[in-house]
Amino acid sequence: MNNLGDSVQLKRGVTLKNRAIMAPMTNMMSFFDGTITDNELAYYALRSGELGAVITAAANVQAIGKGWEGELGVHDDQHIPGLAKLASSIKKSGTKAILQIFHGGRMSPSSALRGEQPVSASAVKALRPEAIEPRSLSDEEVVQVIEDFKAAAIRAIRAGFDGIEIHGANTYLIQQFFSPHSNRRDDKWGGSLEKRFHFVDRLVDEIIETVDNETTEPFIVGYRFSPEEYENPGIRIDDTLYLVDHLADKKLDYLHISLGDFRQFSKFDEVREKTILQQMHDKIAGRVPLISVGDIRNSADAKEALEHSEFVALGRVLLSDPHWASKALSGRDEQIRLNVTEEEREELKLNSGVWMFMKAMMSDRIK
Numbered sequence: 001m002n003n004l005g006d007s008v009q010l011k012r013g014v015t016l017k018n019r020a021i022m023a024p025m026t027n028m029m030s031f032f033d034g035t036i037t038d039n040e041l042a043y044y045a046l047r048s049g050e051l052g053a054v055i056t057a058a059a060n061v062q063a064i065g066k067g068w069e070g071e072l073g074v075h076d077d078q079h080i081p082g083l084a085k086l087a088s089s090i091k092k093s094g095t096k097a098i099l100q101i102f103h104g105g106r107m108s109p110s111s112a113l114r115g116e117q118p119v120s121a122s123a124v125k126a127l128r129p130e131a132i133e134p135r136s137l138s139d140e141e142v143v144q145v146i147e148d149f150k151a152a153a154i155r156a157i158r159a160g161f162d163g164i165e166i167h168g169a170n171t172y173l174i175q176q177f178f179s180p181h182s183n184r185r186d187d188k189w190g191g192s193l194e195k196r197f198h199f200v201d202r203l204v205d206e207i208i209e210t211v212d213n214e215t216t217e218p219f220i221v222g223y224r225f226s227p228e229e230y231e232n233p234g235i236r237i238d239d240t241l242y243l244v245d246h247l248a249d250k251k252l253d254y255l256h257i258s259l260g261d262f263r264q265f266s267k268f269d270e271v272r273e274k275t276i277l278q279q280m281h282d283k284i285a286g287r288v289p290l291i292s293v294g295d296i297r298n299s300a301d302a303k304e305a306l307e308h309s310e311f312v313a314l315g316r317v318l319l320s321d322p323h324w325a326s327k328a329l330s331g332r333d334e335q336i337r338l339n340v341t342e343e344e345r346e347e348l349k350l351n352s353g354v355w356m357f358m359k360a361m362m363s364d365r366i367k
Contacts, residue, residue, distance in 0.1 A: 002306040004299060005329050008052075010253040011288065013218030014162060016052035017094045019306065020325045023293050023313035024055040024100045024165065024224075026068065028353025034060065034073020036082035043349040045089040047318050050325035052311070053096040053220075055165050055256075056086065058172075061152040062145065064119055065103030065173060066112045070353055074101060074152040083159035096162040098220055101152045103145060105173030106134035106182060121176050121183040121190060121199075127231055142189055145173070146203050150210040153221075157211070163220020166207060169258040170226055174200060178243065181231035193242060201246065208251050222291075223247055224256040227276045228266060237266050237276065241283050248287040255284065256313065259294035262305045281308040298336055299328040319350060319358050 002019060009015045029040035048054050059074035060066045066073075072086075073079045083099065090097035104112075106120035110132055119141070120134035137145065149166070156164045168174035176182035177199035183190040189199050204223060211219050225243060229235040244255055257280055265272045266279075274282070281290050292309035296302055302312045317324050321337040328336070340348060340358060350358055 002310055004302050004306065004312070008289070008310065010218075010220060011251065012220060012253050014096060014220050014253065016096060016311075018052040018325070018329065019311045020051050020302070020328070021291060021311050021313045022047055022051055022054040022318055023315040024057055024167070025315055025319070026071075026353065026357065027057050028068060028070030029351060030070050030072045032069065034066070034071060034075070034079060036072065036079075036086050039349065039351045040072075041085055041089045043351070043354070044086065045092070046349050047322040048090045048095045048097075049092040050323065050329075051095050051314075053098055053162070054090045055098045055222075055313070056090075056100050058100050058102040058167055059083075059152070061101050061103055061148045064113060064116060065105065065108060067102070067104030067108050067172065068112055068353075071112075074099065074155050075148065077155065080155050080159050083155065083161070087160040087162075091160070091162070096220065097160075098163040098165050098222065099156040099159075099161045100165040100167050100224070101149060101156070102167030103149075103173035105176045106131070107171055107173075120173065121179075122185055124182050124184055126171065126182070136185070139187065139189070142199065146199075146206055149203060150207055153207050153210055154214050157214050157219060163222065163253065164207075164211075165222040165224055165256065166204065167224050168200060168226075169224040169256075171229070174203065175226060175235070178239070179229060179231070179235050180233040180239075181229060181235075193239060197243065197246065200243070204247065204250055204252070220253045221251070222254040222256055223252055224258055226258045227280065228268065230267075236268060237279060241279065244280055244283055248284045250288075252288055254289040254291055254311065255280075256291040257293065257309075259292070262292045262294040262296060262301075262309075262312075264294065275308070277305070278308045297338060298333040299331065300333065302328060316358070319348070319354065322348065 059072040087097040108118040289310035291311040292305040293313035
């Protein structure tokens with residue numbers, strides 16, 4: 001049994017003081033050019049110190065990969081000073097700062113790109129309202145994307161972060177290369193399952209090599225993934241079992257599943273013998289830690305999730321209660337705050353888009 005308060009040394013040498021992690025959550029607090037704001041620094045600082053690690057909201061590695069307004073940027077050296085402030089605001093009392101790096105791909109709206117056409121593995125529209133057809137990346141451009149992910153990792157190192165998380169989940173560009181819906185290529189980057197994995201395989205290997213060449217101290221490299229898609233054709237559990245099986249043998253510190261509820265079953269599974277989390281954990285078989293996430297509200301939920309994972313990521317509960325970790329670790333679940341009033345917004349640093357998400361999440365709970 002994994003205990004929430006246990007410290008853990010990761011594969012690459014960093015030690016996390018406990019198994020509680022702040023999940024990456026979109027907050028839309030950055031300036032229009034991706035520069036960090038004082039509001040954003042205060043938001044992260046309030047939620048740091050008690051957790052083993054904080055994973056930031058997504059930071060785009062290319063200007064053409066910007067997914068929304070108010071998004072953090074890591075695509076240019078000009079962002080390093082602001083990112084250094086962000087890392088410093090998180091690194092309190094031993095909490096580790098992890099920068100999530102990503103590219104929106106076909107999910108980047110033209111408005112966020114100032115009228116430019118988004119790019120993807122293939123020229124296939126997402127099955128979303130108002131989606132526009134992306135432009136297929138050339139072979140040279142695919143290689144450049146990998147180079148820009150590597151450059152983003154170097155900027156994270158120079159800014160003082162303790163690690164990075166490669167965002168291969170939630171329908172963004174990395175997942176688009178792995179998905180049979182968005183990847184219709186017939187070259188080395190697409191076609192069979194093995195060829196659709198090629199981009200992920202090369203990206204992860206080259207990022208790890210870059211990090212190893214640029215650091216003298218241990219530095220975290222993690223990978224986030226989504227287990228399945230609604231689209232047909234789309235990613236299914238068997239595809240993802242292939243993905244995690246291969247990633248688990250790499251020099252990664254963790255794999256981080258993206259789920260709405262850690263107890264959920266596959267939407268295509270009629271037998272329902274094992275949850276998605278359990279299937280992934282069984283396939284990994286102890287080769288690399290797995291981070292669970294999804295509607296973990298108290299220490300009892302965390303204990304249950306840790307039966308099939310090594311860490312738990314907390315999302316919305318940390319928005320309402322920045323001191324969740326100290327309460328859960330000391331058996332004070334009854335004191336955990338789950339809802340927020342309008343009057344408490346300023347106290348909790350819930351500005352901008354994050355308050356919109358918070359209200360929607362609280363509405364879902366009431367239902």
